Amino acid sequence: MRGLAATFATLRKVGGSLTGAVGLVIVALVLSCALFAPWLATHNPDALDVMNRFSPPSGAHWLGTDQLGRDLYSRMVHGASVAMLVALSSIAMALTLGLALGILAAYLPARSERIVLIVFDVIASFPSLVLALAVVAVFGPSTLIVVIVVAVTLVPHFGRVARSQVLTLKSAPFLEAEKILGASWPRIVFFHVMPNILGPLVILASMDIPVVITIEAGLSFLGLGVRPPLASWGSLIQDGYQYLSDSWVPVVVSSVALGVATLGFTLFGEALRDAVDPRIGREHG
Amino acid sequence: MTGVATSSPPALVEIRDLVLEAATPRGTAHILRGVSLDIGRGRILGVVGESGSGKSSLASCLLKLLPSNMTRLTGSVRFDGTDLLPLPEGQMREWRGQRIAMIFQDPMTALNPLFTVATHLVDVLRRRHGDITRAQALERARAALVSVGIADADLRLQAYPHELSGGMRQRVMIAMALLVEPDLLLADEPTTALDATVEAQIVDLLDQLRRKLSGSIVFISHHLGLVAQLCDDVCVMYGGTVVETGPVDEVLAAPLHPYTRALLACEIEAHDEGGRLVSIPGEVQDPVAPHVACVFAPRCSHALDACRAGVPALRDLGGMRKVACIRAEEFA
Amino acid sequence: MTAATPVSDPVSMYRGPSALAPATPPLVSMRGVSVVFGGAVRALDDVSLEIVRGDIVGLVGESGSGKTTLCRVLVGLTQASGGTVDVDGTPVASQLTGDALAFRRKVQMLLQDAVASLSPRMTIGRALREPITIHDLPQGEALQRLDQILRRLGLPADVLQKFPHQISGGQARRVGVARALVMQPQLIVADEPTAGLDVSVQGELLNLLLDLQQEFGLTYLLVSHNLNVIRRVSQRTAVMYLGQIVEEAPTRQLFDKPAHPYAAALLSTNPAIDPQRRHRRIVLQGEIPSVVNPPSGCRFHTRCPVAQSRCSTDAPALAEIGPGRQVRCHFPYSLDPQR
Numbered sequence: 001m002r003g004l005a006a007t008f009a010t011l012r013k014v015g016g017s018l019t020g021a022v023g024l025v026i027v028a029l030v031l032s033c034a035l036f037a038p039w040l041a042t043h044n045p046d047a048l049d050v051m052n053r054f055s056p057p058s059g060a061h062w063l064g065t066d067q068l069g070r071d072l073y074s075r076m077v078h079g080a081s082v083a084m085l086v087a088l089s090s091i092a093m094a095l096t097l098g099l100a101l102g103i104l105a106a107y108l109p110a111r112s113e114r115i116v117l118i119v120f121d122v123i124a125s126f127p128s129l130v131l132a133l134a135v136v137a138v139f140g141p142s143t144l145i146v147v148i149v150v151a152v153t154l155v156p157h158f159g160r161v162a163r164s165q166v167l168t169l170k171s172a173p174f175l176e177a178e179k180i181l182g183a184s185w186p187r188i189v190f191f192h193v194m195p196n197i198l199g200p201l202v203i204l205a206s207m208d209i210p211v212v213i214t215i216e217a218g219l220s221f222l223g224l225g226v227r228p229p230l231a232s233w234g235s236l237i238q239d240g241y242q243y244l245s246d247s248w249v250p251v252v253v254s255s256v257a258l259g260v261a262t263l264g265f266t267l268f269g270e271a272l273r274d275a276v277d278p279r280i281g282r283e284h285g
Numbered sequence: 286m287t288g289v290a291t292s293s294p295p296a297l298v299e300i301r302d303l304v305l306e307a308a309t310p311r312g313t314a315h316i317l318r319g320v321s322l323d324i325g326r327g328r329i330l331g332v333v334g335e336s337g338s339g340k341s342s343l344a345s346c347l348l349k350l351l352p353s354n355m356t357r358l359t360g361s362v363r364f365d366g367t368d369l370l371p372l373p374e375g376q377m378r379e380w381r382g383q384r385i386a387m388i389f390q391d392p393m394t395a396l397n398p399l400f401t402v403a404t405h406l407v408d409v410l411r412r413r414h415g416d417i418t419r420a421q422a423l424e425r426a427r428a429a430l431v432s433v434g435i436a437d438a439d440l441r442l443q444a445y446p447h448e449l450s451g452g453m454r455q456r457v458m459i460a461m462a463l464l465v466e467p468d469l470l471l472a473d474e475p476t477t478a479l480d481a482t483v484e485a486q487i488v489d490l491l492d493q494l495r496r497k498l499s500g501s502i503v504f505i506s507h508h509l510g511l512v513a514q515l516c517d518d519v520c521v522m523y524g525g526t527v528v529e530t531g532p533v534d535e536v537l538a539a540p541l542h543p544y545t546r547a548l549l550a551c552e553i554e555a556h557d558e559g560g561r562l563v564s565i566p567g568e569v570q571d572p573v574a575p576h577v578a579c580v581f582a583p584r585c586s587h588a589l590d591a592c593r594a595g596v597p598a599l600r601d602l603g604g605m606r607k608v609a610c611i612r613a614e615e616f617a
Numbered sequence: 618m619t620a621a622t623p624v625s626d627p628v629s630m631y632r633g634p635s636a637l638a639p640a641t642p643p644l645v646s647m648r649g650v651s652v653v654f655g656g657a658v659r660a661l662d663d664v665s666l667e668i669v670r671g672d673i674v675g676l677v678g679e680s681g682s683g684k685t686t687l688c689r690v691l692v693g694l695t696q697a698s699g700g701t702v703d704v705d706g707t708p709v710a711s712q713l714t715g716d717a718l719a720f721r722r723k724v725q726m727l728l729q730d731a732v733a734s735l736s737p738r739m740t741i742g743r744a745l746r747e748p749i750t751i752h753d754l755p756q757g758e759a760l761q762r763l764d765q766i767l768r769r770l771g772l773p774a775d776v777l778q779k780f781p782h783q784i785s786g787g788q789a790r791r792v793g794v795a796r797a798l799v800m801q802p803q804l805i806v807a808d809e810p811t812a813g814l815d816v817s818v819q820g821e822l823l824n825l826l827l828d829l830q831q832e833f834g835l836t837y838l839l840v841s842h843n844l845n846v847i848r849r850v851s852q853r854t855a856v857m858y859l860g861q862i863v864e865e866a867p868t869r870q871l872f873d874k875p876a877h878p879y880a881a882a883l884l885s886t887n888p889a890i891d892p893q894r895r896h897r898r899i900v901l902q903g904e905i906p907s908v909v910n911p912p913s914g915c916r917f918h919t920r921c922p923v924a925q926s927r928c929s930t931d932a933p934a935l936a937e938i939g940p941g942r943q944v945r946c947h948f949p950y951s952l953d954p955q956r
Contacts, residue, residue: 173733174781180692181796182721182751195738335815450904451680480679481842482901485886489900507816510888514895537890551816552890553845562820562849568785 020271026264033080041074094154102162120156207269331516392454452483524580531606650700675851731789742777
């Protein structure tokens, strides 16, 4: 109950600033598109209508059609679900794994901890896009690969933050008090450590969403991301770019969608961070 | 002038009806609810009070280091005739560097970790004497450290705050305050954060220095024993008001305000035998509550309806003693 | 002490309210305990202390004295590097590897920062039920006991829904006491129970602790820098300096006539309000040395007003100088009441 009330209070704070409000609206929009795509879309995004390719925006097709006559508006709406699917699942994976490794690293003896940190550093030294390209080159493009690769590249980020949070907390009196009461280590970690470090991590996660959206779009643009006919904004941009001479509408529509979504999540993430604890994430940029 | 006998010199600082309010999420907090106080020349005034008494805020007001959420500051603080409250910040800075100095409770946060002790002291001297040369300043800084009992002064001059112990840092702060050659020295719980034996050294130092210092000292503390030992006069504060003032030995031997009496009864003295320990039931009034009655009435065992009907004035009872209680005569 | 106790009987003179026959083993017995951190810092050195069941033993000392480490060793948070620590007749180390939960139920601690000792995202109600869950105590009986304790401590029912940052320091302290009492402990280590409390409310808390001692048959180790509290409340007091116990005696005797020069100086630092009762303070020279590099010989010799050449080379051992009184000093002050 307190969680719900606190969440609403935080959202109200986020909406208090102009940028926060804009971000909140955009995020709500994108999430609605993602969740209710089949209902918000006017057509089946894969329905071909070659006779009507490159038709301009009209009553039948709100944003016109692409090179195969598919409704751009519907494809754009479904693109939101793809972006959200990849972003949320990879971040959730990275968060879980990073949290677990980070907590472990904080409690392990020095040598083992150093190994974990070296693993973090090795992964972090790879630019995520390059790593994704390499993996896709080996295993071929697929949504799952994209999600896993992105998740792996984000693990060190969450892992390090989780670890430093736990280290700060380790000397907290209430953890000592629980030990004196007789609480076991798993109990202390699950009920006393995790609830107190989850907050900053969730906020960092929300600030990573725009990053992942962009990575996924980039991979799809290169044809290395989600496979057709799944409509990612990135592949929409690619298609539109290929047929730019025939119509400028597809490129613009999908680019705007991508740009607005990324901007919206960025504004939301930063406003959320400022509403909860302005100190989070500054060191990580 | 209220309460000052014609034969004694005028007070160095006269505070009249000082009101300080600040904005908080729950409403306006009344931090100081009309404080009137005299600080005698060349005297040490102890200001005692518990949490919520406003004693630290009083010191901040004297220096005009006010909280950012302050909404109201009225009354007058006459320092040697000049009212400090309406002074612009620029002029107030002059006062702080030359006529008023302060020692804080936690010397670590009061000293800049990036600068050596020498820099701190020379800075103070430069602000006090604009034309002093660096060589002269260093010499005086060195002498100041020696006067506060720091043995290897040359070594300490080059040290950084984190390299010094708590007691040493406090001595540096005292040296800094002394170099200002202030007319008024404010000490806000200067020994509370120190170990007992170190505290004894600092108290001893203050005791020696007060004879050399021509100015007045305000010693803020919650420790009645310390105040009894070091101070000439005492001012007891409660809930943002002054409840009793007077010469320290008299007030502590024969307190007239119910709060002072209760507070003394709570003190565990060395000669106490068995029996239950005394405490004052209830809590300090919420600072957000309006000031329409005696602040101590809810917890006072002698409260009458009249006490809840209006604010008791700080009355002069003769012999430099003032009490803010309508029933004070009954306890004399 | 009853009126019938002959003053010349040294044993019953210091045994405190629950006068037991000397044959009963003490609740706590620490012998020659040392704790060394990182191979260099001797936080505790040759500490020997006994706590009789039903007593309140006071522990005083300044920074670096080791009193915090001693508490941590007693509750099993820190392992002793040497010496033995027995609680209820059995070494702590073996209790922790054996039935650790039983040990935890026996020895509890009240931490100095009462609010910070409570998990910030847990309601008080949940925090109070933690011991019940951890120790798998019979629910009905334990919850009833908890309810009684809460009422006994004067905690309002609505405190259960609050979070630690929403309650006052005094309430947090009482919550800490309640949480400890649920497990029916035998020994409670209280670390600065009155720190941060105004003088006007500390009496209430101390009365409570004293009452609980009688009602629940508790034994306390009380750490405090407030000498008045120690003097008033404890039967015996141990004075620590740089990791060692330098003097240990019945409280009244210690405060009346301390034998160790450091104890004498420390106990003289507390100025009395009444000018008649103010005695001359002993002001020590110098700073408290660092624990990493303690002085040679007697650790106090660098600041001792009566140190002799022997003191810098020869470390004194804890020796008995009177019935129930021990001092670690080559030249302790005389116990002669005339001096």
